[in-house]
Amino acid sequence: MADGVYWDREKETRSREAREAEVLANLQSQLRFVYDALPFYRSHYDAHGFHPDQVKSLDDFSKRVPIVTKPMLRDDQAAAPPFGRYLGCEAADIIRVHGSSGTSGKPTLYAFSRGDWDYIADVMAQGLYTCGVRPGDIVQLATVFSLFMGGWGSLLGVERLGATAFPLGAGETERQLDLMYRIGATVLITTPTYALHMLETARALGYDAAKSPLRLGIFIGEPGSSIPGTRQALEQGWGIKVRDMATTSEMTPWSTNAECEAAAGPHVMQDEVWTEIVAKDDSSRLLPDGESGAIVYTHLKRRSQPMIRFYAGDESHMVYEPCSCGRTYPRLPAGVYGRLDDMLLIRGANVYPSQVQRSLLEVPGTGVEFKIVLEKKGALDHATVLVERDPAATPADIDHFAADLRERVRHKLKNDTAVNFEVDILPPNTLERALSKAKRVDDRRPKYRPGGH
Template sequence: MTIARPHSERYWHEVETWPRERIEELQTTMLRKQLEYVQAHSAHYRRQWRELGFEPGDVRTPADLAALPVVTKADYVASLAADPPWGSMLTAAPKDVRRVHFSSGTTGAPTPVCWSDFDLDRWADLYARVGYSQGVRDTDVFQCLFGYAWFVGGLGATLGYQRLGATVIPGGSGDTRRQIDTMFAYGTTAVSGTPSFMLHLAETAAAAGTPLTRSKVRAIQVGGEPGAGVPATRRHIEEHWGARCFDGYGSLEFQPIAWECEAQAGGHLVEDFAYAEVVDPDTKKPVPDGSPGVLVLTHLDKQASPLVRWWTGDIVVRDTARCECGRTHARLPGGVIGRADDMLVVRGVNLFPSAVEQVVRRTPGTTGEYLIVLDREVTDPVTGYLTGIKLRVEAEPSVPPDFADRIASAVRAELTVRCLAEVVPEGSLPRSTHKTKRVVREA
């Protein structure tokens, strides 16, 4: 499809408001072409599909993709080992690869994902759509506070906001004091970064007597961890910045996946870039709209590293109703609810860290910082199953003596799990400029 410039004062591309039927027709056309391309150029998929007796022509509608197995991170790593360093999933000749980004995880060897010239142009245009939908224009000053070293988000945002026409300051996720000074000196009006870094910047600025509510920032795009999708966290960020906070969602493999518009009612899936399925984590069967499930994605026009039925591991809820902003692409209310692989099961209750965050951050007296600790006190010694959670919460000096009991009671009442709460002094829990680790296991 053709890469566009602003379609109107409100929408970057006309596809954002197409009727659902037209979007589905577009997805079907793009998917058929994409599957033929993947079969012709990917040794991995060609071999897998041959063994399954599958042909691209077997897909008459996107729903027919369900006949194929999901592809996991382990599958991707195996493809790299089989044909290093690029892997057997690569569909572009190495000479046509223009960009390589690597996973920012801390376990295992970094995994590469590649972009062609077309992929980079597409990426920039989609990120421009992100900023435009949140009111950023070519008169704005955008300061990117995502990391750049080995991290995909920073350069994606930089590409997009440059495409949009904004003045871009690629700040990165370090030099906190300098970031704050730069915002005031150059009149930064829009920023992006992780929720943790946004709160860290606000905390540092307030302590220095220069609260960010005095800055010109009016739009904050966050991603990389639960943030604007958690109402209490969104409110916390907006109060400390005096600006609107929008949830963004992407991954190394799919950039971007979804983002919030001006309505702040859940991120819009980029349905002209990726076909999205929401499936039961155990059966892999589709779940109805409004029910939680794992997001599975298929590229519709990626050239260098396309993926078919990629298992994101992210738990989401999809809503295909038209948004009040007029956009028709499906939304993910609440953003990413949690990870299928970091979900805690406490006496049969499925518990995600983001649910605990919601309770903590809307409780007056906390700084919003917390840590979920899993140790012997909350683990059955025979089965090893969790019997509850232990929660370390930072609190302001003025909280009452029974504050820990209040927090524990709030968690028990709302999340129906046993909770042992411990109050720690303000500033004692570690801060992160990247992705904050919220769950730790202690002996």
């Protein structure tokens, strides 16, 4: 099926009109299915006075269909264990069970039917092919294989695509590196955080990282690789092309946002997962091209635990302007650049950790790891950034170097975020390295939750 730059030329290059005619038909079919077969959706829709017959256009879909949120899924699984009233297949037809990280209590469980698991492999193959993986590549998967979805979808796609999968898991970085060079892995799939840590370790061990056998890095699980500074650090450090895959577990197949060789932000595979950018405070209001808002996703074909207008809590903007690769899919020019629930409110200012990361990477002399600590001093928020210095920097006068760096970081952050951060410069390798998603905020302020929630 693969054809030069395309996994499926006809599908990827057809007109928007042709694609959206199919999308609408699939949306209508999904709505009928979930209303008829899934009590979770029927009661949700009945409560909102919505009926599938009301959707005659894509516009109707955005305006009329109520969104689904993570807490709704969690509550439904608690009320109807283990998979909730939105399973969509017979229990005997479930081929795999995985789960969320469940930081706020019990993990939400994900169940996949046999047919969907096979379908997911196809979509993942298209996504990885879009990112540039080819048969013959040796793909090192430095991703956790456990309850969490981690690299499971990537593994599936690599196998379907016809490349060689080398699923090592995350961790044991020295062994990762030894084997990468020994086997000659050509593609690395992991989080940007862990790829940066591997890079630090490689340099410390004396590898010439920029001449690694890798030619391509595909980064998942975190926004990092669409942040220019992080991307540059990874591309130059490893001597690779960097591609972003913007993912969220509930919406598996994970790779419906996958970046092509034009490197202009992930393409949105609108014929697999219909993706809308809506106003943060009104999920029925679609935003125009280029305007930043909340992402709402809909499974067009998946039948086990299908998500229809799932509000992922992610922020992005989308454009339909043509891409030089010839694909007619829209793009997320800056990737999925922040989780709305990661947004920090510091003395009234909105600050994203990813924004802090972007600023730090632009200050020469800083290393790749940082942590934001928030405290309350009296009535006021007090924000500190702990940031390591660049391990390559070996100044004669370390105290002077640190003081100077501290000042430059403080100035940069004030300029970019409008917040006065305290800055602590730490020695390299002081902060804990994350194997999966990095935890970069330590919010010690007393919790106040409106409505006691």
